[in-house]
Amino acid sequence: MTQKKDLSEKVAALFSLKVGNISAALTEPGQKFFCHDNRLMDDDEVADLSGEFMSLIVALLASQDPTSQASPQFHALQMFFTGLSQKVQVRGGHVEEVVRYTHQLQQALVEALEKDSGIKFTQSRSVWLYFNSVFDELIMAVFRAYLEEKEQALYAQEQELRETATPITEIWDGVLTLPIIGTLDSSRTMLVMEALLNRIAKDHAKAVVMDLTGVKNIDSQVSHHLIQMVRAVQLMGSEAIITGIRPEIARALISLNINMSDITTRASLSDGLKEAFRSMGIHVSQKAD
Amino acid sequence: MSIPGVHLTQIGREDFLLEPSRGLDVSEHDRLIESIAERLLGARASRLYYDLSTQAIIDPIYYNWLNKLARTAQAINVKMVCVQMQPTAAFALVQFTHELPVFETALDISDWQSKIN
Numbered sequence: 126m127t128q129k130k131d132l133s134e135k136v137a138a139l140f141s142l143k144v145g146n147i148s149a150a151l152t153e154p155g156q157k158f159f160c161h162d163n164r165l166m167d168d169d170e171v172a173d174l175s176g177e178f179m180s181l182i183v184a185l186l187a188s189q190d191p192t193s194q195a196s197p198q199f200h201a202l203q204m205f206f207t208g209l210s211q212k213v214q215v216r217g218g219h220v221e222e223v224v225r226y227t228h229q230l231q232q233a234l235v236e237a238l239e240k241d242s243g244i245k246f247t248q249s250r251s252v253w254l255y256f257n258s259v260f261d262e263l264i265m266a267v268f269r270a271y272l273e274e275k276e277q278a279l280y281a282q283e284q285e286l287r288e289t290a291t292p293i294t295e296i297w298d299g300v301l302t303l304p305i306i307g308t309l310d311s312s313r314t315m316l317v318m319e320a321l322l323n324r325i326a327k328d329h330a331k332a333v334v335m336d337l338t339g340v341k342n343i344d345s346q347v348s349h350h351l352i353q354m355v356r357a358v359q360l361m362g363s364e365a366i367i368t369g370i371r372p373e374i375a376r377a378l379i380s381l382n383i384n385m386s387d388i389t390t391r392a393s394l395s396d397g398l399k400e401a402f403r404s405m406g407i408h409v410s411q412k413a414d
Numbered sequence: 415m416s417i418p419g420v421h422l423t424q425i426g427r428e429d430f431l432l433e434p435s436r437g438l439d440v441s442e443h444d445r446l447i448e449s450i451a452e453r454l455l456g457a458r459a460s461r462l463y464y465d466l467s468t469q470a471i472i473d474p475i476y477y478n479w480l481n482k483l484a485r486t487a488q489a490i491n492v493k494m495v496c497v498q499m500q501p502t503a504a505f506a507l508v509q510f511t512h513e514l515p516v517f518e519t520a521l522d523i524s525d526w527q528s529k530i531n
Contacts, residue, residue, distance in 0.1 A: 318505065319501070319505065322501035322504055322505055323501050325501070325521075326500065326501050329521055329522075329525075330521075331521065331525065352512075353508040353509070354508075356508045356511075356512075356514065357504040357505055357507070357508045358504075359514060359519065360499055360503075360504040360507055360508065360514075360515075360519050361499050361501065361504045361519065361521065362496075362497065362498075362499065362519040362520040362521040362522075362525060362526075363521065383512060384513065387514055406528075
């Protein structure tokens with residue numbers, strides 16, 4: 126308790142300083158890491174950044190308990206570094222630059238305060254440790270923001286991949302087409318089924334044409350999932366038409382010993398579309414001259 | 415006469431809409447089926463639309479109930495059509511059944527009516 130009080134008093138001594146004197150020292154690290162080679166920010170922006178940091182650190186030092194990492198002032202400082210980390214990443218910078226900047230900022234701050242106050246903080250272990258713990262936590266905030274940004278990017282890429290892997294298109298009012306290309310595996314078939322069923326509900330699709338022309342090979346488990354997909358489409362009240370079944374896929378499908386008499390199949394995608402139109406009572410004909 | 419757990423509404427001359435409520439206890443299927451069949455027979459119904467829009471999951475017990483009701487309807491010359499089955503329910507249902515069920519399915523009532531006309 127005495128030690129904490131002692132530290133607070135020492136830290137309190139820092140607030141009485143005219144902080145305006147140290148602002149120049151704080152802009153140096155920003156210029157070094159964000160302005161020179163990589164041009165992530167311009168001089169004005171770095172000056173604003175340093176000014177904001179200074180007002181936040183002053184607010185922390187002036188708070189009731191500067192050692193508390195639960196205080197709103199400390200939280201504001203963390204948010205500042207989180208925002209900085211995100212900004213640098215969005216502009217194509219690296220997390221390493223923000224971490225090095227934070228380290229240098231700590232050093233610049235301590236040196237400037239020492240110079241301005243005449244107090245040797247390097248000889249005061251408690252003050253030194255205090256700044257270390259504050260900046261360690263700020264570096265953690267930088268890393269957390271970095272990881273969060275990476276996770277979001279990964280999630281977005283995953284979503285994009287899912288969407289491109291299942292290009293469900295409404296080719297006519299109430300008619301969906303689903304060309305399946307490449308190798309089908311169980312997890313992909315389940316994803317396709319999920320996306321397809323949701324799309325049927327959303328678009329109120331009366332018919333779905335699933336084209337397997339681009340499917341290279343399927344095993345018995347995937348054949349089973351494919352039949353499940355057809356059944357699920359039928360259960361939702363939509364008509365399922367499978368097109369482009371190659372001989373090896375036909376063989377895989379019949380090996381399941383499943384009654385396929387109630388599953389509509391057609392040779393090509395165009396035949397499948399004609400069947401969908403026929404079932405919906407749509408007649409497509411060539412315009413007479 | 416109300417049937418517990420079920421709203422049965424006549425929506426046309428020969429059509430009935432069945433909307434299950436939260437209180438539906440399918441373990442009481444025999445009693446429920448008898449009451450529903452009685453209403454359908456009394457009104458000389460020919461179609462029973464079963465609304466599945468609030469049923470997020472269909473498990474084997476619920477599926478069994480639907481099939482029993484559909485078979486009973488068949489026995490009294492009523493066609494049962496399940497409408498608005500949810501994607502999650504269809505997904506769950508195909509995990510444990512390989513054959514198409516006894517009942518018919520449609521996106522909604524108007525979709526079924528356009529199919530038969």
